[in-house]
Amino acid sequence: MADELKLYAASGSPFVFRVELAFILKGVTYKTVEENIKNKSADLLKYNPVYKQVPVLVHNGNPIPESLVIIEYIDDVWKGYPILPQDPYEKSVVRFWAKFIDSTCILAILKVFGSNGAEHAIAEAHKQLQVVENKLAVEGNKFFGGDNINLIDIAASFIAYWLGMLEEGTGIKFVPKDKFPKITEWADNFLKVEVVKDVLPPRVIPPKAQLLAFFKQRFGDS
Amino acid sequence: MADELKLYAASGSPFVFRVELAFILKGVTYKTVEENIKNKSADLLKYNPVYKQVPVLVHNGNPIPESLVIIEYIDDVWKGYPILPQDPYEKSVVRFWAKFIDSTCILAILKVFGSNGAEHAIAEAHKQLQVVENKLAVEGNKFFGGDNINLIDIAASFIAYWLGMLEEGTGIKFVPKDKFPKITEWADNFLKVEVVKDVLPPRVIPPKAQLLAFFKQRFGDS
Structure with missing residues (x-):
């Protein structure tokens, strides 16, 4: 099964940008789901009930909120460009x-x-x-x-x-x-x-x- | 060379406790350096110039401040009891x-x-x-x-x-x-x-x- 990668995002967000940059560095493609911050989707509220904020990455159905947590996850899952050092x-x-x-x-x-x-x-x-x-x-x-x-x-x-x-x-x-x-x-x-x-x-x-x-x-x- | 592990600590600190508990779970022994919070040592200020707080772990001369950062380090370096999951x-x-x-x-x-x-x-x-x-x-x-x-x-x-x-x-x-x-x-x-x-x-x-x-x-x- 191919990976399904959905990034719940909002145009212009500096926190969404962090995750997008991490994906580009890794050469991983993903689908963006644009959120209306003034009228958040039921999916966003379900995937990030604590903060109710973008970005949330949903990887094969598993939701991960918080930009730095997402980036550590990306670095754990995909090799290639090292976002954190190995040592x-x-x-x-x-x-x-x-x-x-x-x-x-x-x-x-x-x-x-x-x-x-x-x-x-x-x-x-x-x-x-x-x-x-x-x-x-x-x-x-x-x-x-x-x-x-x-x-x-x-x-x-x-x-x-x-x-x-x-x-x-x-x-x-x-x-x-x-x-x-x-x-x-x-x-x-x-x-x-x-x-x-x-x-x-x-x-x-x-x-x-x-x-x-x-x-x-x-x-x-x- | 045996590992030299010094934990800059202060009695009663909940943040120092976190690190001590992580070491005990791993079965790793370390030396505690007790700090006087009202008169911090030159070493503590040198090892944690940003926050000037305990805990700081110094492992073979390398200083690591911040309890949760220290614990991820401990979990990365010592196997045994898993403090974070592998997946x-x-x-x-x-x-x-x-x-x-x-x-x-x-x-x-x-x-x-x-x-x-x-x-x-x-x-x-x-x-x-x-x-x-x-x-x-x-x-x-x-x-x-x-x-x-x-x-x-x-x-x-x-x-x-x-x-x-x-x-x-x-x-x-x-x-x-x-x-x-x-x-x-x-x-x-x-x-x-x-x-x-x-x-x-x-x-x-x-x-x-x-x-x-x-x-x-x-x-x-x-």
Whole structure:
């Protein structure tokens, strides 16, 4: 039986992009099921009852939610391009940094938009971005993965592409390029990678009021 | 060369406990380096410059921070007791739930203490605990891992043991047993497991003011 691979997706989502990029790197073809985020399908709610969010990968009927969990699964099932290293120690380092960027760092960024640019939120986001900046500076590589992108680059793709759109859309510009030259250089390199260019969604800036309302609801102080 | 395994730890930490339990399940011996959380060692700051927290495992000089990252490493390196399943799909399910409990669920609980029992924080914690309750009810197993504990049980150990101490210490009792009978039953089963009993730290209730100040600083609304 041929594998049946369905990816529940939503155009423009940075989290869906991560999974699509992983599939392209592996050379695996899949079918996309486009979700309407304002009117989610019964299938999406059944496959991801906890978070009710895309992406969800359904492989031969087995649902897997959460982008980084999906990518570890893809790397476990399909050989070819290594998204995580094989060596257990190197693998743990990659898991640590992907998790740091996915949770601590991106969350701090989202809270800037959620708080409509509050000073304490910007200070926290700068602090976490500085951790990433220092890592790139110390290692001096083209990508987090060295000469080629790996799970950390994929996790950080939000910073390379979506962050700029959100800054422009909300008018909250808080990541000066001269403060984070290594991140800027990494983002330039990342966005030049052929497979990345193939999968990146179009640059679309939603209206400011809509963006701010969305982020306040999701990432504002509760 | 024999493996050199040093675990930077702090008595009573639920996150250190997770790693100790994983080592005991594997039958691997290690050396503990006790940290003074109020005066952290230069080694701890060097090995975990991002979070500056225990646990950190140092294996033949290679540092690994973050309890769940450490446990995946332990499961990758040492065979024997399987902490994660071998099958990629089952493994992804375990990763999903361990991450949900570690981040979403426990974070919601910690915010109850951080907000000194605010109503909205209690409602959110109840909502996330209900997700866990439903999972146990649907599956009807003794443990999240089935007949034996796995990574999900280890991630959830905070709920089985530390949550009750914090409720008692702070006086904020918000998890009624009759509302979560399956979680209560699971916790009873978990705390009866011989290896769990061997590693659990003593029941110690810090003073209320100290607890509330700690949680407000770490998990209060910012």
